[in-house]
Amino acid sequence: MIELTLIxxxxxxxxxxxxxxxxxxxxxxxxxxPNKGAGKDDLAGLRRQICDRAIRGAGPQIIEFDLPIRNEATTDYRRRVDDWHDAIAEIWWQNITANLPDTGGKVGFLVWGDPSLYDSTMRIADRLLTRAAFTISVIPGITSIQALTAGHAIPLNEINGPVVITTGRQLRDHGWPEGADTVVVMLDGTCSFQTLDQDGVQIWWSGFAGMPEEITLSGPLSEVCQTIIDTRAQARADHGWIMDIYLLRR
Incomplete structure (x- = not known):
């Protein structure tokens, strides 16, 4: 029996x-x-720092593995993602079987934010269920949405108002979600807010939300749009990666 815990x-x-x-x-x-490669190796380093700080005594064995690169040549986005997840699941399986005894044991993955929110770790884990006797448990974590609203000291919603959580791709392709007072946008590598009608829209943007490197910018979108784009580009150049999130309200 292998007990898989997503933390x-x-x-x-x-x-x-x-x-x-x-x-x-x-x-x-x-x-x-996971190690995402050159320029992003400090993400693995942060996970190791968390382990060093939280684990008492000798602790568990810690193994780093290289993540495969997603094939961007395929035009079907869902197919690209599914193939990538299949490849990641295979690497998980190889590392689990190479480092646990035949009788099984407990395996943990450190998941950024909350494993339930725009994260595919649980979908990848499900692919292992046919390989052996697995159990999967999930430990919830503070989400980037919580870090965003705390960093700006704002509530997530208006009084009795709906909130839509979406991605940059969806915002760019389909515009402002119908019926939403507040929109939270994740996974936006192209600053899709610049495609909106900016009149009357406020934005609260955070890069590295909740981390020591946190950057927060806010104001009318028409006034701070370019500043956010430039700041994001510089931060990514400085660190080799960036995780950002923003809230829009009109």
């Missing part, structure tokens, strides 16, 4: 760990840490 670790700040997450880290036999 939400917040936005990379060790102080975001819940007591439940700390206990889960200490209970594992093996922890697998």
């Amino acid at each position: 939400g670790i917040g936005t990379g700040n060790p102080q975001h760990l819940t007591l439940q997450a700390v206990d889960a880290l200490n209970a594992q036999d093996l922890i697998l840490i």
